[in-house]
Amino acid sequence: MTTEPTTPAAPAPAVRRASTRDRAGRIFAGLSTGAGALILIVLAAVAGFLLLEAWPALTAGAEELTSISWIPDDGSLLTYVGPLIFGTLVAAVLALLLAVPVAIGIALFISHYAPRRLSSALGYVVDLLAAIPSVVYGLWGGLVLAPLVQPVWQWLSETLGWIPLFEGPAATPARVMMTVGVVLAVMILPIITAVSREVFLQTPRLHEEAALALGATRWEMVRMAVIPFGRSGVISASMLGLGRALGETMAVLMILSPGLTYSLALLLAGRQQTIAANIALQFPEASPLGVSALIATGLALFVITLAVNMLARWVVARRADFSGAN
Amino acid sequence: MTRLRQTPHAVPSAAPRALAPSQGRRTPGSPGGRVAAAAVAVVAALTLTACGSDDPLNHPWRPGPAAQEGAAGDGAAPEVEGLTGTVAGAGSSAQEAAMQAWIAGFQSANPDVSVAYDPVGSGGGRTQFVEGGIAYAGSDAPLDEEELAAAQERCAPGAVAELPLYISPIAVMFNLEGVTSLNMSAATIAGIFAREITRWDDPRIAADNPGVALPDLGITPVNRSDESGTTENFTEYLHEAAPDVWTFDPSGNWPLTGGQSAQGTSGVVQTVQDGQGTITYADASRAGTLGTVALGVGEEWVPFSPEAAAAVVDASPRAEGRPEASLVVELDRDTTAPGAYPLVLVSYTLACTAYADAADAELVGAFLSYVASEEGQAAAAQAAGSAPISDALREQVLPVVEAISQEAM
Numbered sequence: 001m002t003t004e005p006t007t008p009a010a011p012a013p014a015v016r017r018a019s020t021r022d023r024a025g026r027i028f029a030g031l032s033t034g035a036g037a038l039i040l041i042v043l044a045a046v047a048g049f050l051l052l053e054a055w056p057a058l059t060a061g062a063e064e065l066t067s068i069s070w071i072p073d074d075g076s077l078l079t080y081v082g083p084l085i086f087g088t089l090v091a092a093v094l095a096l097l098l099a100v101p102v103a104i105g106i107a108l109f110i111s112h113y114a115p116r117r118l119s120s121a122l123g124y125v126v127d128l129l130a131a132i133p134s135v136v137y138g139l140w141g142g143l144v145l146a147p148l149v150q151p152v153w154q155w156l157s158e159t160l161g162w163i164p165l166f167e168g169p170a171a172t173p174a175r176v177m178m179t180v181g182v183v184l185a186v187m188i189l190p191i192i193t194a195v196s197r198e199v200f201l202q203t204p205r206l207h208e209e210a211a212l213a214l215g216a217t218r219w220e221m222v223r224m225a226v227i228p229f230g231r232s233g234v235i236s237a238s239m240l241g242l243g244r245a246l247g248e249t250m251a252v253l254m255i256l257s258p259g260l261t262y263s264l265a266l267l268l269a270g271r272q273q274t275i276a277a278n279i280a281l282q283f284p285e286a287s288p289l290g291v292s293a294l295i296a297t298g299l300a301l302f303v304i305t306l307a308v309n310m311l312a313r314w315v316v317a318r319r320a321d322f323s324g325a326n
Numbered sequence: 327m328t329r330l331r332q333t334p335h336a337v338p339s340a341a342p343r344a345l346a347p348s349q350g351r352r353t354p355g356s357p358g359g360r361v362a363a364a365a366v367a368v369v370a371a372l373t374l375t376a377c378g379s380d381d382p383l384n385h386p387w388r389p390g391p392a393a394q395e396g397a398a399g400d401g402a403a404p405e406v407e408g409l410t411g412t413v414a415g416a417g418s419s420a421q422e423a424a425m426q427a428w429i430a431g432f433q434s435a436n437p438d439v440s441v442a443y444d445p446v447g448s449g450g451g452r453t454q455f456v457e458g459g460i461a462y463a464g465s466d467a468p469l470d471e472e473e474l475a476a477a478q479e480r481c482a483p484g485a486v487a488e489l490p491l492y493i494s495p496i497a498v499m500f501n502l503e504g505v506t507s508l509n510m511s512a513a514t515i516a517g518i519f520a521r522e523i524t525r526w527d528d529p530r531i532a533a534d535n536p537g538v539a540l541p542d543l544g545i546t547p548v549n550r551s552d553e554s555g556t557t558e559n560f561t562e563y564l565h566e567a568a569p570d571v572w573t574f575d576p577s578g579n580w581p582l583t584g585g586q587s588a589q590g591t592s593g594v595v596q597t598v599q600d601g602q603g604t605i606t607y608a609d610a611s612r613a614g615t616l617g618t619v620a621l622g623v624g625e626e627w628v629p630f631s632p633e634a635a636a637a638v639v640d641a642s643p644r645a646e647g648r649p650e651a652s653l654v655v656e657l658d659r660d661t662t663a664p665g666a667y668p669l670v671l672v673s674y675t676l677a678c679t680a681y682a683d684a685a686d687a688e689l690v691g692a693f694l695s696y697v698a699s700e701e702g703q704a705a706a707a708q709a710a711g712s713a714p715i716s717d718a719l720r721e722q723v724l725p726v727v728e729a730i731s732q733e734a735m
Binding site for chain 1: 419447448449544546548551552553554577578579583584585586587588589593596597600601602603604
């Protein structure tokens with residue numbers, strides 16, 4: 001990428017206006033540098049705020065902490081935040097497992113299978129999904145989806161109950177992690193679909209035609225040319241979705257019956273809770289030290305999100321070397 | 327500034343109304359609303375003189391901008407008496423709906439008064455009150471010893487007043503098709519919520535409900551997932567009325583892990599509505615179409631009602647060793663008084679019997695006497711579903727509230 005004027009059509013005026021262009025260019029460079037710096041400052045400010053506000057809880061003794069009614073009896077912040085981190089990861093990973101296959105399917109359909117008119121309409125509808133606020137997803141999940149899926153979870157626990165994940169009997173109403181996973185999956189579907197679709201569309205035409213010319217069917221072409229090319233893009237799209245799922249608050253708060261355990265049972269009520277939902281849940285009645293303890297859990301979430309993003313970067317960077325993309 | 331004003335209405339109404347905005351009117355209100363407000367103000371003026379001092383020396387009868395405005399909004403009223411000023415409070419979120427009704431009622435009677443209430447939570451309200459940041463507070467729990475000492479210091483030379491002005495019955499509600507009411511003793515309720523009684527056709531439930539067809543269905547108890555005063559009062563009731571079954575200490579945070587839970591009153595009620603065989607505890611005004619439990623009190627079964635909730639407060643003794651103005655009741659949760667419903671949430675209003683600022687004293691006194699009045703309690707009952715306090719309790723509260731006004735004079 002280059003920022004210099006590349007239009008060969010009118011070289012003479014370009015030279016004449018070089019000085020004004022130069023000034024505009026410098027202003028623009030300054031602005032974009034400022035914007036870039038701003039994001040770093042904001043990030044540093046958030047990290048600083050979290051550390052500063054969490055400090056009283058991080059340094060408080062066990063006795064002080066047990067005065068908060070929802071801190072476990074041993075008064076350790078670690079035993080409190082542990083199940084929360086676990087629950088957050090379970091929710092996000094579950095959402096990702098449900099969403100990614102569907103998102104890739106939609107993206108491939110739009111980019112390679114659907115008739116042109118249908119594909120643009122479908123892309124538009126998928127993007128619309130992203131515009132629905134999460135509190136609406138929460139309401140929908142709690143009021144409509146949970147009663148609807150209860151018989152399905154019931155069946156799941158009866159037939160697959162021997163797998164610890166689907167341990168029964170399924171809770172009524174279905175305010176369980178499985179329902180949360182489905183709603184989160186719907187919420188992160190648009191972002192994964194949109195990014196994957198763009199990546200698939202950028203597959204070099206020559207690769208596709210070469211595959212077809214060698215006698216590949218359309219599915220084989222997709223498998224051999226499109227998916228390998230788009231793999232790193234799909235991974236970064238998934239990480240974007242994962243970021244959203246990790247931090248999602250309202251939907252989890254409104255759907256899940258929370259509990260602080262390390263249980264993987266997805267169909268039982270009161271087993272898991274996520275960090276973000278827990279902060280929103282306990283904040284209104286929290287004492288100053290309680291608020292500080294909640295912010296300490298927020299700090300944990302910040303670190304997790306950072307780690308996940310760095311992992312994603314690393315994965316993408318590694319793949320980029322031999323995928324032929326970028 | 328706070329003054330009781332009374333002015334002969336001699337000004338043509340149009341001019342002052344045009345002037346009104348430049349005269350620093352404090353309370354926002356549309357000109358249309360002012361007509362109604364001023365009409366009510368006349369009625370309120372009578373109430374206010376009843377509880378305040380009517381010593382003319384301290385209440386100079388002179389015209390002021392407030393009086394002119396009041397008159398301007400109401401062409402018919404010959405004279406208008408009114409309070410002005412701002413008073414701020416904070417605390418219990420349980421009281422929020424009632425407090426909004428009280429503030430609306432008080433402000434429409436006194437358009438130049440601005441009363442604020444910030445529902446930061448009981449703990450925050452008590453802290454701010456003790457620190458002197460606010461003039462009154464709402465708290466679901468009385469002050470503890472440490473806070474009481476600090477509050478006495480803050481209120482010196484007066485004393486701290488704790489007034490049980492918000493009584494809210496908590497109902498145990500359930501969702502069972504075809505069953506609208508069940509009798510349960512405290513031990514049975516404790517057994518259900520401790521997950522020892524797990525099926526609806528358990529003999530311990532059936533024994534108290536002859537003739538009710540109880541289904542062969544699992545019980546799903548639903549509790550609040552957030553820390554709440556409702557949970558604290560409910561666990562306190564179970565702890566005191568059924569100590570053998572409910573072995574947990576009273577706490578605002580539900581002591582058991584696992585099981586169904588939801589955020590806030592709406593959350594638990596919604597959860598109960600969504601599932602068959604569910605049972606929860608919540609503010610009684612939210613029961614709607616759900617079945618409710620009549621509590622075993624002595625030899626009888628008492629369903630919740632505003633009168634029954636007020637009755638338990640009357641039947642309970644005053645807490646001892648507290649200042650005279652502190653009307654803290656030690657709720658007798660295992661009461662056997664006939665017709666008393668012991669599962670209630672009592673939320674207190676904290677105030678001082680004397681304020682350094684006379685204006686604060688008069689405003690707080692006037693506001694709290696409205697809150698304790700029959701109209702005030704009826705407004706809260708309508709807005710928040712609380713139980714109006716009994717006349718017996720009102721007779722105890724009013725002298726304290728009236729003393730607030732007098733001591734500042």
